[in-house]
Amino acid sequence: MWATFSVSAQKTIQATEKTPVKLLNNFRLEADLVPLGMLVFGNRQNYSFEAALQPSLLEKYFPVIEVGFAHSENTATNGINYKASGPYARLGFDFNVMKPKPGKKPTNNLFLAGVRLGYSAFSYELNNITVSQDYWGESMTRDFTNIHSDNIWFEIVAGIRVEILPHIYMGWTIRNKNLLANNTLGKFHAPYIPGYGRNKDSNWGVNYAIGYMF
Amino acid sequence: MKLNRLITIFLLAVFLTACNSSDDCREETDVKLTIDFMTRTYDNNSKTYKNAAFVIDSLTVRGLESDSLIHNNSKRLKSIQLPLRIGIDETAFEIRFNDITDTLHFHHNNNDQYFISLECGCIVTHQILGVSTTAHFSDSIIINNKDVNNIETTHIQIFN
Numbered sequence: 040m041w042a043t044f045s046v047s048a049q050k051t052i053q054a055t056e057k058t059p060v061k062l063l064n065n066f067r068l069e070a071d072l073v074p075l076g077m078l079v080f081g082n083r084q085n086y087s088f089e090a091a092l093q094p095s096l097l098e099k100y101f102p103v104i105e106v107g108f109a110h111s112e113n114t115a116t117n118g119i120n121y122k123a124s125g126p127y128a129r130l131g132f133d134f135n136v137m138k139p140k141p142g143k144k145p146t147n148n149l150f151l152a153g154v155r156l157g158y159s160a161f162s163y164e165l166n167n168i169t170v171s172q173d174y175w176g177e178s179m180t181r182d183f184t185n186i187h188s189d190n191i192w193f194e195i196v197a198g199i200r201v202e203i204l205p206h207i208y209m210g211w212t213i214r215n216k217n218l219l220a221n222n223t224l225g226k227f228h229a230p231y232i233p234g235y236g237r238n239k240d241s242n243w244g245v246n247y248a249i250g251y252m253f
Numbered sequence: 254m255k256l257n258r259l260i261t262i263f264l265l266a267v268f269l270t271a272c273n274s275s276d277d278c279r280e281e282t283d284v285k286l287t288i289d290f291m292t293r294t295y296d297n298n299s300k301t302y303k304n305a306a307f308v309i310d311s312l313t314v315r316g317l318e319s320d321s322l323i324h325n326n327s328k329r330l331k332s333i334q335l336p337l338r339i340g341i342d343e344t345a346f347e348i349r350f351n352d353i354t355d356t357l358h359f360h361h362n363n364n365d366q367y368f369i370s371l372e373c374g375c376i377v378t379h380q381i382l383g384v385s386t387t388a389h390f391s392d393s394i395i396i397n398n399k400d401v402n403n404i405e406t407t408h409i410q411i412f413n
Contacts, residue, residue: 115371116276168374170365174316174323174336175344179365181375225378225402230371 066094067200067208069250071107076247085111087233091248093133101133101151109233118167125161127234129194147202147252149210155194157216162187163229183227190232191219198246206252214244278373281403285334286359286379288409289397306331307413309350317345317356337401339363339377350413353390357411359383367402378402384409 071089078086089107096102110124133153139146164184171178198212216235222228229238236242292307308331314324316336323346324333337359338344345358360383367378379401384394395410 117278117372117374119371119374121371165368165371170339170375170377172336172339172377174321175319175338175340177338177340179340181365183366225367225369227366227368 061098062096064095064098065252066092067250067252068092069208069248072247072249073245074107074109084113085109089234089246091250099135101135101149101153103129103131103133103153103155105129105131105155107234109231111231111233113230118169120166121163121230122166123161123163123229123231123233125159125233127157127159127161127232129155129157129234131155131194131196133196133198149200150198151200151212152197153195155196155214157192157194157234158189159233159235160187160189161229161233163231165227165230186227186229188229190229190235190238192232192235193217193219194244198248200248200250202252208248208250208252210248212246212248214246216242216244276372278370280369280373281405282369282373282376284337284376284378284401284403285405286337286381286401286408287332287334287406288411289332289407290330291410291412293412304410304412311349311351313349315347317347332407337361337363337379339365342382348390350390354387355390356387357391358385361401369403376403381408386411 069091071091074087074089087107087109089105091103091105093101093103106126106128108124108126110122112120112122114120131154133151135149136152137148137150163186164182165186166182166184167180168183169178169180194217195215196212198210200208200210203209218235218238218240222238232238236244290307290309291304293302294305296303308329310329312324312327312330312333313322314333314335315322323335324330335346342362343358343360345356348355348357359381361379361381364378364380365375367376369376381396381399381401384396386394390413391411393412395412396408397410398406398408401408
């Protein structure tokens with residue numbers, strides 16, 4: 040697919056013979072280092088993986104697809120334990136907001152700002168939920184397992200990529216995530232959403248990426 | 254330089270928002286059935302009956318088959334809140350209005366899957382299916398709202 044893109048781009052250039060801007064300049068394949076760090080230094084009950092593919096179109100537009108898998112589990116102080124895991128994907132695009140300074144050598148470094156639409160279909164369980172009626176001396180403990188759910192969210196992102204070695208890029212991306220659907224009152228909802236984090240209206244996230252430019 | 258400042262602001266924002274998570278339950282988890290005491294008064298001006306709150310001078314309430322009192326000779330009440338059973342679908346209370354005793358019998362269903370949050374867990378909500386009374390003191394009963402959950406509202410009106 041990329042090959043045909045480049046071929047058609049070449050043809051356009053030959054036909055117009057104007058600007059040497061190609062449709063597809065290159066693309067970066069990236070892995071997120073933050074979850075790897077958490078795997079090494081964290082409790083290992085929570086893990087995730089994330090990779091991204093970002094082509095550079097017309098040297099200006101950077102559409103991006105990010106895919107990952109996350110698992111989280113924890114026990115609250117009230118004894119309720121949750122587990123949630125599933126794949127997620129984000130689609131979006133970035134702009135390079137760094138303008139080349141006149142008179143200076145242009146760099147391959149990027150200062151990106153953009154948006155994402157995220158989606159995750161996942162399953163979770165809530166265990167050891169105790170409900171008691173003190174006056175009547177009644178108490179019951181229930182487990183709710185294998186609940187399926189999905190969520191959609193919107194992100195505003197900003198980040199930098201620096202070419203540390205030829206073709207090797209490193210940098211961070213910071214994200215402000217906002218859920219697009221509210222939890223229905225009284226219905227079960229997951230405490231954690233893969234790719235989003237804690238189930239609340241808004242979240243912050245950070246990636247530290249290492250990538251290769253093809 | 255400008256870029257560095259931007260980065261610093263972003264990182265500060267992340268740290269500030271990341272530290273405010275708490276494990277305490279901050280939602281209402283009490284599920285209580287609210288009963289208002291009412292009376293009908295004849296209004297001479299408009300020639301109609303009107304509903305008005307009725308203040309009970311002395312009220313003693315306990316759950317049927319229970320030893321502990323919910324109210325023990327409480328003075329001047331016009332409203333009470335009662336706990337429904339979560340394990341079975343029948344709850345009965347013995348209510349002494351001054352010196353007249355009534356037994357109030359509720360038939361209800363229980364929903365034990367009303368989830369609030371990880372911090373608060375679940376509550377058991379009820380739907381009132383029927384009410385009966387021995388009608389010594391109470392004259393009629395109106396079900397105002399049959400859904401009993403963690404939202405405070407009047408569910409039952411007892412008329413004298």
